[in-house]
Amino acid sequence: MTRAASWAILLLGITYFVLPLLGMVEFSLSMRRGEYSFDAYAAVLADPQFRQTFSYSVVMALLTIVFGILLVVPTAFWVRLKLPRLRPVVEFVTLLPLVIPAIVTVFGYIRLYNTSSWLPLTGTIFGTNLLLMFGYAMLSLPYMYRAVDTGLRTIDVATLTEAAQSLGAGWVTIIVKLILPNVLVAVLSGSFVTFAIVMGEFTMAALLNRPAFGPYLQLMGANKAYEPFALATIAFIITWACMGLIQLVTRFTKHDKAGR
Amino acid sequence: MTDLTSPPPKRRWHPSLTWLGLLPFALFILLFLVLPTMKIVIGAFQRADGSFTFENIAGLFTASILSSYWISIKISVASSAFGCLIGFLMAAAMVLGGLPRGIRSPLMTFSGVASNFAGVPLAFAFLATLGPLGLVTMFLRTEFGINLRAMGFNILSFWGLTITYLFFQIPLMILIITPALDGLKREWREAASCLGASGAQYWRIVALPILFPTILGTFALLFANAFGAVATAIALTGSSLNIVPIMLFAQIRGDVLGNPHLGYAMAFGMILVTGLANVVYIVLRIRSERWLK
């Protein structure tokens, strides 16, 4: 491939990616006739529903992250340490949520955990929130698991554990004091991806009827002219921030390792 | 592992204790992935009273449902094929095209962002750009007198949705294929060249076969990604385009098909399609990787 062709492909690609973002931002600034303004943003921020749904999603995201860490870190650690032969199987299972569409899974939840079932999660608000959090955790499982598993690969789990055990440390101590700090970067990366996924998620929240940010976005899109674009811009900035933070923590540890 | 000090009765307990460590994960997968999916699969073959039937599956074979599957598959194939192709070209330009190294890190970060920027906001971004009043639509009309709508382009269409989906499909391909392109050794290219091969021959006989499993896997992933995408489609088209996820969404919300178990069948169809795509991928991959351990 010649250099000129490479530049051409790259520039065309960049144009494709920049134009929608430009259109989105331009629209979000066009609420006032004839000049650019932040009116749409002001309107959005003043909307109590925005604040409610946004904080609902933030809280859900944080809960999902905590649950995801509690589920994935011990599992990935255990598989590496005790059941290495099972690793391909577990890895395959964690990739399944990418293959089975979310709408199918949540449909299953609704039918399986309805009020007349053996585990009537959708009967209460708390139960539905819990169910939604499990759903979010399932959606982010592929990313969380891969991040943590890659993080564990860089440290010698077995040796570290043996060393700790010979010093009389219990399992909890081993995981909290030893494994976690070592996979902290991986866990952070997985957490940021999870955050971005939960903040933008629509299908599960909408079908479980929870007041999350995603359904609110869709509702605004159907009813307002400029606000949706301000919201989309905010959503984009959140995504960007999450990915930027991943870069930052990764780079941070790279330097850390080089310094050793 | 060979704990010689522990007494025999205790040792008998070891295997089950080891498996116990996997219990939370297994329980989570069972409750929130396997059982819900099973519920759908079984429900697809049940009447309301619970008796076994093929009626629901047969019910899928109506013109409107079949066409929704057909257009969903078309959009998914098109957006993953173009996504793979364009993503591949961009990654190849970046890795092999002699472009400055400095481009790489920002492009990879952006790919991470864009591949996660799906759903409702993405639909808004494209509405603002290619919608009836969008940036590009207006620009073309006022500056060049080109009327996209008159030319038959509509964002609420097969092509509109495909172009929109490419916004997350291309970056996903870039993210996956770049490490694979890095894995192509410079010596392979040089050896081929010394032996008289043209650039095209090198790609056809050596590079593409080596990359084939990765490309194929990415294609299967992108396909599932597009086939299951609900939010973008709903936010973009409302319910004006009959694709499977939108129909299923409406069915779950309000039983628009008038038969709750037809919803099971539709969902089962979705699992079948993405599952089949992945089986094809796995089979092709095994066949194409004889040269790997």
Added chain:
Amino acid sequence: MSFLTISHLEKSFGVTRVVKDFNLDVEKGEFISLLGPSGCGKTTVLRMVAGFESPSAGNITIEGREVSSLKPNQRNIGMVFQAYALFPNLTVAQNVGFGLRVKGVPAREIAARVEEMLALIGLPELGDRYPFQLSGGQQQRVALARALAPKPQVLLLDEPLSALDAKVRVSLRNEIRAIQRELGITTIFVTHDQEEALSMSDRIVVMHQGVAEQVGSPFEIYNAPATRFVAGFVGTLNTLDAQVLDPATGRVKLGENELTLGRAVPPGEATLGLRPEMLRLGAHPGEAALTGTITELDFLGSVIRLRIDLGGQKLAVDLFNTTRQAPPKVGETVSLALNPADALVIGA
């Protein structure tokens, strides 16, 4: 006109000149080694011959034809890389047949040639294997067969043995040389291993910082190094500072000792180069004698290496290990004999 000529070849990457005024004439069928430390520009020269780098200046001709403007795939050159570089998705037979396949040679002819090449490298049964199923030595043989199958005019090898373990390295070294002789193919072999270069080559080019310091037969390079660098890089060499007492007869003073080289040397200070194996213990008629004290003794099996203090200057001496003679001891003062004609007088 030689078969392959390289004249006034230069290469710069940015501002650093990595190859400077490189000249070489290679005869048809000759085996030439480029020998030098890592980073001296050997690979760069080879890559310019192959066409992967374009020279900043200078010419390369093969059979009188200027090749600088030709792309690598038009040059008809075979190349073997350090890391084998076999195509992992093709079988051994497909790898060997690759060059013919892309030229559009009929399948039957390809099969015949592949069989011939696999027999030549001694792996006739491995045609259906994939590269990952072969050992390093086998892979490198296949790489050689692949390079040779299209009958190239010139064969280039870039450190083909350095990724292999020691035993395989020596046997493959001999095998490559035998195949090269049998086919009579003009070959340039890059290595940083002097033993490889000395044992395989018709002629050696010793390179240092992008410059060809000396071109000559292994015998010439070892026994008559042209520069201090060549003398020091090829083999072990004691360099000793001496005072010239009589430039005409070559009488010099080496610490406490005096010896007469029997040839003219420039007046003033001189640097003498003595190989460890040039010296013997004891006095021998007709040879110059040096006296010194043993400071160290290393037993290396067939050889005993002594470190001797010659009035302030260190000298390494190799003795053959024989059972007939008790080895000397550290601290002894010994007399060493040397044929003055062997001593090297090192210039710049």
